[in-house]
Amino acid sequence: MPSHSHLTRQVFRRLLANEPITARGCLRRRQYHVQAIQTRPSAQARRHDGVQLSKSVDRRRSFFQMFGLKPKKEAREADMDPGLDVMMDLERRTRLRARLPSKESVATAFEAFFKSKYNDHGSKVEDNQARLALQSLKYCLEPEVLNDPTTETIAHSEAVLTACICLNKRYPVSITSDHLELARSLHDLMADQAPKRAAAAVKSYIRMLCALGQPTEAREVLLLHEQRPQISPQAKDPEGHLPPSSADGAQYGALPASWGQILLAFCATGAQHEVTTTLDMVRERDLLATTAITRAMLKVSLSSDKIEEIERWWRAHHTVVKGNKAIPLSSRGMSFIASYARTVGLALAWCVFNSANDLGRSIVSDLMEENPPKPVWDAIFVWAAGTGKSVDEIGRMIEVMEESNDSGLEVEDHRLPNSATINALVAWAISKDDPYTAERFIALGRDRGIEPDAKTFVLQMEYRLHVNDIDGALTAYKNLQATDLSSDEDVLVVNNLITALCSSPRHDFDTIMNVAADLSDRRARFAPETVAKLSLLHLNRDEIHDVTDLLNTHAYHYSSVEKTRVREPLLAYCLAPTTPIARSWDTYTTIREVFDELDREARTNLMTNFFQRDRPDMAVHVFNHMRSHSRADTMPTSDTYVTAFIGTAKRRDLESLEVVHNQLKLDFNITLNTRLRNALIIGYTSCGRPRAALTFWDDIVASREGPTYNSIHIALRACEKAQFGDIKAQEIWTRLRKMNIELDNALWASYVGALAGNGNVELAVRTLEKAEREGELEVDGFVVGSLFMGTPGAEGQREVEGWARREFGGAWEELEGMGVEEMEDETRVFGIDRSVTP
Known part of the structure; x- marks a missing residue:
């Protein structure tokens, strides 16, 4: 039990x-x-x-189950955000130039998508989702008739406001031009609307511009926003502080934050003179004494490593924060206090890293003028540890914090150490690769009745995984399961644990699945690397349905970069020569179903791989999937057709060749050129249809582009294999001589090989002897070898060998030095390269 x-x-x-x-x-x-x-x-x-x-x-047992047949397992439907399927359908129909869905359905999908993103606080709008949303918005805004009511409805809907808010929530994995275009479209749509809507639009637009390294444009947008009729100078209280946000005050609250983003963006691009110019603009608007601006300038000064500037902007920021005596710092909300504590932590961390101990003590002295909030105390403790204070000394500092509660503070404002205090110290110790000190800090917490929480065990797991102690990480993980995991702060490290377990030969499948199931049961998102590792694990166990379910559950929530991190390991597994062919095919079908965006190059590599593994039927399926695709970057080009023809030629599979050729006949996007016809000649020649191949030579000759040197070699190879091909070869040769084409040794070799291939060895020998006498040719090993290998039958080859030894002994010795292999029919093949390319 x-x-x-x-x-x-x-x-x-x-x-x-x-x-x-x-x-x-x-x-x-x-x-x-x-x-x-x-x-x-x-x-x-x-x-x-x-x-x-x-x-x-x-x-109940079905009819088929009575005979032991199991019903086919149904794959799980793709899990995606609400409305995304409709927006994807719009994109697909647009590519196909098919009838588009109604604007009402697309507008509803747009609203449902961003409502879902808004309600899920941890969710981000990824680049591929931004592209679909942008296309859907533009589609809904295209008026079909004059004064189209649908256009006006979405322009003033809550959906566009929600979209702006979502773009401001969290930075996605990669910000692209699609994010910027979406923010620009929303800004253009809402710039002249109510102040609250206009402010949300300009804030998201500026954020995207700054993130993509365009602070100059962001500043212009902000200046234009200030000039709009609804914008007026901001009123301040008697002490010079901005008032709390009101119904229409969001636009004003956004201004200092937006100016701060622009300052940081200029700093990131190295444009220090633009930082100075922008700061002058901020000063003109009397926004210098705001938390957002002073915090931004403190970060700018930290990046410049100028200690005087850092001290100056620290004083300015600290003065602004504590300036409003009517509102104590501890009463300004946890988000404000947490932001202030992070800023303090950044400044003190810089002091520790740069050994600026005097500045660090000065900052701490400023903070201790008033009893700082608990998160600021935590930052001070970490600074003390960084300056060399021992665990016992920090314990005494904690006692000082506790004693400060006797100074008349309300009970709810008491500064008491908690797990956040200990975890900050543990994180510092781990960052220094000092697990012993980390354990002492944990013991310090236990002495004060502070037991390790989820964050503590997460830190332990991170360190143990960092040193590749997977068993130790598993132990910490088991301790983690007994704690409160409602905040999902462990999701990242548990993903890392799963990845490490998959790479470890010492841990079995059940151990991995137990950890994955715990994370899955909490409906947490798997990291791309986790999905890739688990997919490969299932593939090696031939559990293809589990792979499909796993990808359908997570792949549609990833950005393009994240999807690539999942797709590339699967592609590498599919292309690996050690992967059984059946698993390679299963992997390909899964990739094709989930990653519709798989480009032409990757699909061509897959097709080539199946050709190389002697499965032209699978390769042709891959080609047909490209051919039936609707994306321009996936459909085959002439180079793809050439690759397919060469692949069928190497496998000598006439059926596959004809399938691809028929597709070419129906493909109106491809214009036949000499290279394509060259590939067709190679294909049909290799598949035993040289007479059919030579019809394409006639097409090349009649075309405007005409033949290349490769075309001549390829046609002569077809003549070598075709019945009565020597006659066609002589026609080609006669035309070449009439046109005064330069005939090098390679062309002579192809010509005599074509003559000998039809048994006309005597003519081939006479041709060579005459050319050598007249100085048109210097017979070498390659020419003799081509004549020898073109001659059918072992008896004919022996005759050529005798002639070559008598007439061109040096060339024959050169040929013998290249190595020879005897075939089953006693014919011999020398180690010369007679292959032809399109």
Whole structure:
């Protein structure tokens, strides 16, 4: 029987995952299908976690199951944000030039998408999502008729305001031009609307411009925003501080923050003179004494490493923060205090890193003029540790903080050490690769009744994974499970643990799946590297459905960069020569289903790989998938066709060649050129159809582009294999001589090979002897070898060998030095390269 704690854990897992709690011993259990955002191991691996969910109400054996046939497992539907499927459909139909969905449905999808992003505080608008949203917005704003009501409706809807707010929430993995264009479109749409809407639009637009390194444009946008009729100079209280935000005050509150972003963006680009110019503009607007500006300038000075500037802007920032005596610092809200504490931490960390101890003590002295809030105390403790204070000394500093509570503070304002205090110190010790000191800080906390929390165990896991102590990280992970994980602060490190377990040969599949299941049951997002590792793990166990479910659950929430980090390992696995062909094909089908954006180059590599592994049927399927695609960067080009023809030629697969050729005939995007026809000649010649191949030579001759030297070699190779090809070869040769084409040794070799290929060895020999006498040719090993290898049958080759030894002994010795291989029919092949390319 499992322990009570294990049972309790299983019950809460089911509740959090919205799954039924089913007793295995129950005779009449009813199962309900739940679409859960999770990845699950195979049936054998997850049987210990509970029953599998099914759409059926009861267990009944179907007709096919009576004979032992299992029903086919259905793949999980792709999990994506609401409305994203409609926006993807709009993009697809636009590419296909098909009938587009109604504007009402697209507008509804646009609203649903950003409403979902707004409600999910940890969610970001990734680059591919921004591109779809931008296309949808532009589509909805295109008036079909004069005064189209749909256009006006979306322009003044809450959806566009929500979109602006979402763009301001969190930076995505990669900010692209699509983010900028979306922010610009929203700004142009809302700039002249109500102040609150206009402020949200300008704030998101400036943020995107600064993030993409365009602070000059951002400053121009902000200046233009100030000139709009609804903008007026900001009123301040008697002490010179900005008033709290009101219904229409959001626009004013955004101004100092936006100026601060512009200052930091200029600093990031190294334009110090623009920082000075912008600061003058800020001073003209009487915004210098604001938290946002002084904080930004403090960060600018920290990047310049000028200690005088750092001290100056620290004083300015500290003065602004403590300046409003009517509102104590501890009463200004946790977000403000946390932001201030982070700024203090940055300044003190710079002092420690640059050994600026005098400045650090000066900053701490300023902070201690008044009893600082608890988060600021934590930053001071970390600074003290950085300056060499021992664990015991920091313990006495904590006692000083506790004693400060006797100075008449309200109970709710008491400064008491907690897990955040200890974790900040532990994080510092770990950053210095000092686990011993980290453990002493944990012991210091325990002495004061502060037990390690989730953050503490997360820090332990991070350090142990950093030193590749996977077993130690697993131990910390087990301790972590007994803590409150509601904040999801452990998700990143648990992802790293799963990745490390997948790479470790010492840990089994069940261990990995148990950790993955815990993360999955909490509906947490898997990191791209985690998804890639788990996918490869399932592929090596031939659990293709689990791979599909895993990718469908997570891939549609990733940015383009993150999707690449998932896709590339799968592509490498598919292309690896050690991967069994069946698994390679399964991997390809999964990649194709989930990563529709897979480009032409990657697909061509996959096609070539299947050709190299002697599976032209699979290669042609890959080609046909490219051919039927609607994306211009995926559909085959003439180079793709050439690669396919050469692949079929190497495998000598006539059926595959004809399939690709038929596709070429129907492809109106491809214009036949000499290179394509060269590839067709090579293909049909290799597949035993040299007469058909020579028809393309006639097309080349009749074309405006005409033949290349490669075309001549390729045509002569076809003549070598074709019945009565020597006659066609003589026609080609006669035309070349009439046109005074320069005939090098390689062309002579191809010509005599074509003559000998049809048994006309006597003519080939006479041709060589005559050319050598008249000084047109210097017979070498390659020419003799081409004549020898073009001659059919072992008997004919022996005759050529005897002639060559008598007439061109030096050339024959050169040929023998290249190595020879005897075939089953006693013919010999010398080590000369007679291959031709388009």
